[in-house]
Amino acid sequence: MSETDSTELAAFRAEAQGWIAANFPASLKGRAGIMLNLNVETDEPDFHAWKKAMGAKGWGVPTWPKQYGGGGLSKEEAKVLSQEMMKAGAFSPIGGMGVMMFGPTLLEYGTEAQKQRFMPGIVNGTTRWCQGFSEPGAGSDLASLSTKCEDKGDHWLVNGQKIWTSGAQHADWIFCLVRTDPTRKHEGISFLLFDMKSPGVEVRPIQLISGNSPFCETFFTDVEVPKDQLMGPLNGGWTIAKRLLQFERNALSNAGGGTGGGTARMVPEVVKLAEKYVGRDAEGRIADPDLRQRLIAHHLKARAFGLTLARVATETKSGQGPSAATSIMKNAGSKIAQERAEFAIEMMGNLGLGWEGDDFNAYELGAVRGWLGSKVVTIYGGSTEIQNNITAKRMLGLLDHQ
Amino acid sequence: MAVLNEEQTMLRDAAAEWAKDKAPVSALRKVRDSNAPLGYDPAVYSDMAAMGWAGIVVPEAYGGSEFGYLSLGVVLEELGRTLAASPLVSSALGFASVLLIGGSAAQKEAWLPMIASGEAVGTLAIDEGPRHDPLQTALAGTAVGNGYTLNGTKGFVIDGMAADAFVVVARTSGKAGEAEGISLFLVPADAAGFTRTKLSLADSRGAAKVVFADVKVGADALIGPAGKGYEILEPALDRTRAGLAAEMLGTALGAFDMTIAYLKVRVQFGQTLGSFQALQHRAAEMFSELEITRSAVEAALQAIDAGSNDIRELASLAKARANETLHLVSNEMIQMHGGIGVTDAHDAGFYIKRARAVEAAYGNAAYHRERFARLNNI
Numbered sequence: 170m171s172e173t174d175s176t177e178l179a180a181f182r183a184e185a186q187g188w189i190a191a192n193f194p195a196s197l198k199g200r201a202g203i204m205l206n207l208n209v210e211t212d213e214p215d216f217h218a219w220k221k222a223m224g225a226k227g228w229g230v231p232t233w234p235k236q237y238g239g240g241g242l243s244k245e246e247a248k249v250l251s252q253e254m255m256k257a258g259a260f261s262p263i264g265g266m267g268v269m270m271f272g273p274t275l276l277e278y279g280t281e282a283q284k285q286r287f288m289p290g291i292v293n294g295t296t297r298w299c300q301g302f303s304e305p306g307a308g309s310d311l312a313s314l315s316t317k318c319e320d321k322g323d324h325w326l327v328n329g330q331k332i333w334t335s336g337a338q339h340a341d342w343i344f345c346l347v348r349t350d351p352t353r354k355h356e357g358i359s360f361l362l363f364d365m366k367s368p369g370v371e372v373r374p375i376q377l378i379s380g381n382s383p384f385c386e387t388f389f390t391d392v393e394v395p396k397d398q399l400m401g402p403l404n405g406g407w408t409i410a411k412r413l414l415q416f417e418r419n420a421l422s423n424a425g426g427g428t429g430g431g432t433a434r435m436v437p438e439v440v441k442l443a444e445k446y447v448g449r450d451a452e453g454r455i456a457d458p459d460l461r462q463r464l465i466a467h468h469l470k471a472r473a474f475g476l477t478l479a480r481v482a483t484e485t486k487s488g489q490g491p492s493a494a495t496s497i498m499k500n501a502g503s504k505i506a507q508e509r510a511e512f513a514i515e516m517m518g519n520l521g522l523g524w525e526g527d528d529f530n531a532y533e534l535g536a537v538r539g540w541l542g543s544k545v546v547t548i549y550g551g552s553t554e555i556q557n558n559i560t561a562k563r564m565l566g567l568l569d570h571q
Numbered sequence: 572m573a574v575l576n577e578e579q580t581m582l583r584d585a586a587a588e589w590a591k592d593k594a595p596v597s598a599l600r601k602v603r604d605s606n607a608p609l610g611y612d613p614a615v616y617s618d619m620a621a622m623g624w625a626g627i628v629v630p631e632a633y634g635g636s637e638f639g640y641l642s643l644g645v646v647l648e649e650l651g652r653t654l655a656a657s658p659l660v661s662s663a664l665g666f667a668s669v670l671l672i673g674g675s676a677a678q679k680e681a682w683l684p685m686i687a688s689g690e691a692v693g694t695l696a697i698d699e700g701p702r703h704d705p706l707q708t709a710l711a712g713t714a715v716g717n718g719y720t721l722n723g724t725k726g727f728v729i730d731g732m733a734a735d736a737f738v739v740v741a742r743t744s745g746k747a748g749e750a751e752g753i754s755l756f757l758v759p760a761d762a763a764g765f766t767r768t769k770l771s772l773a774d775s776r777g778a779a780k781v782v783f784a785d786v787k788v789g790a791d792a793l794i795g796p797a798g799k800g801y802e803i804l805e806p807a808l809d810r811t812r813a814g815l816a817a818e819m820l821g822t823a824l825g826a827f828d829m830t831i832a833y834l835k836v837r838v839q840f841g842q843t844l845g846s847f848q849a850l851q852h853r854a855a856e857m858f859s860e861l862e863i864t865r866s867a868v869e870a871a872l873q874a875i876d877a878g879s880n881d882i883r884e885l886a887s888l889a890k891a892r893a894n895e896t897l898h899l900v901s902n903e904m905i906q907m908h909g910g911i912g913v914t915d916a917h918d919a920g921f922y923i924k925r926a927r928a929v930e931a932a933y934g935n936a937a938y939h940r941e942r943f944a945r946l947n948n949i
Contacts, residue, residue, distance in 0.1 A: 440949055455949055465944040470863075473892050477866035480573065483754055487574040494866070497859035560858055561851035570847040 172221055181246050185253040193259040194223040201260035220262040221361035225295025229263025230272065236280060239291035245484065264287045266335070267291035267298040269420040271344050274413040278401045287362070301331040301345030301367070301387060301409065309555050312355050318347035325361065325399065327392040334551070335383035340365050350404050360406035363394045418499050418552050436471045439464065439512050446516040455515065460516070467512065471505050496564050500556045503546040510543035573869040579642050581616060585622060588651035593618060596918045603658050603775035609733040610777020611656035620689020625663040628671065633683035639770035639811060641872040644817035646827035651821025653926050656776060658692045660818060662920040665811040666693030669738045669755065673803030678757055682736060694734040696781055703805060703934045707741060710783065712741035714752050717790050719743070721756060731779025732769050735760050739783065740804060743797050755800035758794045763787070774928035786867040809886035812933045813871035818894035819870050819929050820861070823900040826922045827857055830904045850907060857900055864896040884946045891939035894930045901926035902919040
């Protein structure tokens with residue numbers, strides 16, 4: 170690491186170390202998991218101070234251009250920053266869909282005025298975005314969406330319904346796919362941005378089997394949207410949506426969501442859990458031989474998947490174009506994450522089914538919610554089946570089955 | 572695919588072209604139909620050696636190029652695609668690795684140049700029973716005077732028919748199941764008391780049953796210290812496993828590509844098989860397994876080149892993954908080809924037969940899953 174730094178990188182490392190030491194509150198050290206929990210808004214002043222500092226510095230989005238408030242760092246510098254953050258037990262408080270999906274898309278497709286208007290809120294984490302894509306009649310077949318958007322001369326008029334809108338109840342703005350031409354399927358879709366406080370927007374959280382409500386139903390009734398909030402060309406929204414979905418899938422397989430980067434690292438934790446709840450035999454093996462065999466297979470898969478993440482990262486950095494493995498990451502990662510969640514409750518037995526109350530510890534209560542929560546990862550962001558269709562068509566050149 | 576340097580890219584391209592040209596599956600068919608005594612065509616192996624492939628892990632001082640294990644893996648992957656028959660893995664990888672790790676200067680000088688040039692073939696004589704398990708070694712090495720007398724049978728020696736020299740895994744003390752007491756001996760095929768017979772296995776290659784009856788060797792035949800042979804054998808085996816896993820990845824890719832090509836041309840119900848979603852999803856699953864296996868294989872080879880401390884774990888991961896993936900793809904190759912796939916006229920049979928032979932070689936999936944589990948305290 171630091172031994173191989175060039176003079177410039179070494180200087181940047183020192184700068185990053187100094188800045189983190191001066192700005193990252195000690196009270197937040199190592200608490201990324203708790204502080205960034207979806208749907209939980211903390212009121213800790215230290216968290217907000219840290220968010221403000223990171224936002225102003227642009228280091229929540231280290232490689233984004235400086236002119237829009239990003240960090241303007243090179244990839245190497247961003248890596249150094251991430252290493253130094255990790256060393257200090259720090260984390261980025263700037264995240265969400267604005268950072269993962271909308272921001273990168275806006276940089277590619279937005280007008281200069283749109284970038285000037287929307288980037289700052291993403292960069293400093295003050296504007297929360299949600300994604301208006303899926304509809305009751307348009308899930309896997311997203312392009313059949315029907316939310317109507319009419320040109321009323323001085324504004325757009327939106328009517329329709331979205332579903333599975335993640336975090337809509339907390340969102341300030343929405344990037345939304347709307348139908349501007351009912352006579353054409355893919356070529357009749359546009360990409361529209363609007364304020365969730367606009368009259369006619371109604372949000373109803375959906376309670377899931379896990380007891381949580383990370384998704385909402387979102388209704389639009391005669392919502393008026395200014396004309397300059399269309400992104401990209403009229404009826405050109407599908408191309409933008411596809412690009413955004415790529416950003417989403419990369420984010421889902423690389424980080425958070427329990428599907429990607431964490432997957433390989435989580436395996437020892439499952440083995441520890443087995444040790445605690447199932448025990449070891451006289452030879453030191455996990456005592457239940459059937460469980461042990463499946464655990465071994467899981468560990469092998471997860472380790473090889475972790476190596477694949479590393480390989481994809483190395484190949485991408487080398488500039489030899491996108492790795493062929495990219496297309497399989499979402500399916501492979503989500504499957505492993507689900508398997509891991511199933512292992513946890515299986516090993517805990519009935520303790521892994523505790524819904525609430527003092528008979529179960531926090532970890533056990535978390536396991537059952539995590540297990541049910543994990544069921545979404547093979548459905549959202551393009552289901553396993555859709556991903557397989559895409560792989561068959563794009564990677565293997567097999568004809569569209571439809 | 573791993574980010575390759577210039578040499579590795581050249582090696583890969585050369586091997587790919589050569590395999591298509593000089594060693595297509597029809598060449599293996601010819602080996603089988605002519606009942607070739609060595610299980611490969613010696614002229615073809617000479618050609619491979621002339622390309623420099625037998626010396627890729629051998630230092631320049633002994634006539635090799637020392638390009639490293641990933642480089643050899645890159646070549647093996649391409650050769651695996653067409654099932655190119657040769658003793659490259661047993662000789663230029665397995666045998667060479669034992670000498671490189673534990674051989675004396677004299678042993679290296681005597682054999683490595685000839686291994687690197689392809690003039691001689693070496694192999695590892697390990698397995699006595701039908702399942703790979705080197706710790707079960709029982710073949711007796713008895714100290715007599717200044718040397719040793721070897722007595723016992725190695726039931727399954729890969730490329731045993733072709734080998735000019737063997738690394739014989741023997742037991743000089745301890746009992747079956749123990750690492751302590753295993754000793755390695757370098758024994759030429761012309762030693763008195765040595766006999767071999769060809770085993771006719773499904774893959775049509777040159778495995779042999781090898782018998783040592785009062786074979787006398789000097790103390791200079793011992794590789795490394797007596798009783799400590801496993802400390803040399805295990806790392807050499809891991810290099811061999813990682814390299815073979817690369818070949819298996821290539822074999823799986825060869826089988827997969829042929830299968831996808833067939834799905835694109837075979838028409839039933841007025842449409843190509845490849846347009847059926849049931850087949851598309853199975854194809855996508857295989858593609859995923861292949862990509863993930865590649866990561867494991869390349870990571871093991873890179874770890875060997877870097878001298879990392881997790882080579883054992885990564886070698887077992889690579890071999891276990893390669894076994895599972897090749898097993899899957901070779902079965903699907905037959906199923907997706909339908910009736911034509913089970914005819915001898917088609918090449919699918921060669922793929923599935925070779926698949927099972929390499930799956931068993933140097934430890935099957937169960938062996939490596941268990942080893943991986945022990946190393947990870949599961």
